[in-house]
Amino acid sequence: xxxxxxxxxxxxxxxxxxxxxxxxxxxxxxxxxxxxxxxxxxxxxxxxxxxxxxxxxxxxxxxxxxxxxxxxxxxxxxxxxxxxxxxxxxxxxxxxxxxxxxxxxxxxxxxxxxxxxxxxxxxxxxxxxxxxxxxxxxxxxxxxxxx
Amino acid sequence: xxxxxxxxxxxxxxxxxxxxxxxxxxxxxxxxxxxxxxxxxxxxxxxxxxxxxxxxxxxxxxxxxxxxxxxxxxxxxxxxxxxxxxxxxxxxxxxxxxxxxxxxxxxxxxxxxxxxxxxxxxxxxxxxxxxxxxxxxxxxxxxxxxx
DNA sequence: CATAAAGTGTCAGAAAGTGTCAAATTTAAG
DNA sequence: CTTAAATTTGACACTTTCTGACACTTTATG
Numbered sequence: 001x002x003x004x005x006x007x008x009x010x011x012x013x014x015x016x017x018x019x020x021x022x023x024x025x026x027x028x029x030x031x032x033x034x035x036x037x038x039x040x041x042x043x044x045x046x047x048x049x050x051x052x053x054x055x056x057x058x059x060x061x062x063x064x065x066x067x068x069x070x071x072x073x074x075x076x077x078x079x080x081x082x083x084x085x086x087x088x089x090x091x092x093x094x095x096x097x098x099x100x101x102x103x104x105x106x107x108x109x110x111x112x113x114x115x116x117x118x119x120x121x122x123x124x125x126x127x128x129x130x131x132x133x134x135x136x137x138x139x140x141x142x143x144x145x146x147x
Numbered sequence: 148x149x150x151x152x153x154x155x156x157x158x159x160x161x162x163x164x165x166x167x168x169x170x171x172x173x174x175x176x177x178x179x180x181x182x183x184x185x186x187x188x189x190x191x192x193x194x195x196x197x198x199x200x201x202x203x204x205x206x207x208x209x210x211x212x213x214x215x216x217x218x219x220x221x222x223x224x225x226x227x228x229x230x231x232x233x234x235x236x237x238x239x240x241x242x243x244x245x246x247x248x249x250x251x252x253x254x255x256x257x258x259x260x261x262x263x264x265x266x267x268x269x270x271x272x273x274x275x276x277x278x279x280x281x282x283x284x285x286x287x288x289x290x291x292x293x294x
Numbered sequence: 295c296a297t298a299a300a301g302t303g304t305c306a307g308a309a310a311g312t313g314t315c316a317a318a319t320t321t322a323a324g
Numbered sequence: 325c326t327t328a329a330a331t332t333t334g335a336c337a338c339t340t341t342c343t344g345a346c347a348c349t350t351t352a353t354g
Contacts, residue, residue: 001199004237005221013301017342036213082302108216110203127218137215164332230313
């Protein structure tokens, strides 16, 4: 599982050091795709294949399905680690997520995300906003207790 | 079950010795997350995995689901004990809970919490305030008798 | 072909994390 | 009350991780 958040720097060539802990869970490389919130999503190989399989099951005759496929696959890249544990994220993808200088790497359980500092700050503010409807999570019924 | 409160010190690297009794109940490590009251919550593995499993079932195409994952996982860590029974709580989390120098470890039944001395004093004062409405617990209907 | 741009590999220093041990303290037992 | 056992703490050494720098290779372009 991927936990925590880390601010790492990007070298002049666009390489990003992935936290050692995350790297160990994705030794055979990762898939990076455009996220849904102006960010990049990073999946392990097996996990991405699972998502791809789900997508493949949706009907090709459905316009929305075709669009979703295009969105995801056309903006994906399969990346591997160099000997220093870095990945080179394609310039196109970095630009889409407005990532430069520093990137925030955010664990979200079964995958992790890459954010620009700026966008991540905004996202965090949103998550912690006490004004926001506190019942907005209720639909998920996350019990803290097993039965 | 986790009972009682313990004031322990933190070493220069941020390691905290967990009371032997608590440790024995979480030999395979713990999950630490941001609490609701400027503190940190600590769960056993099975307990936290239940929460994570619920989250994993929700769909990534749902915006609320993505936000909830971020909120929970980005402020969590999976920790294990070193040979002296200590855990290293990530600096980020310590700062969030204002923990430094000394930490108060508080058992609350099925999990335990980490507090800064200062915040814990305030919390205790609140709990023991003779001025407070003595009927404020009534809504909870805690029977003393099992059936 | 020459040049520039992009991508890769390697290395060393600083910082952070980890392991081990023994002194000090607390708790339990006789 | 004494002694023994267990626990917590501080100290130190060691390892790992991340970063920045530099050099080399590959690819694209005119």
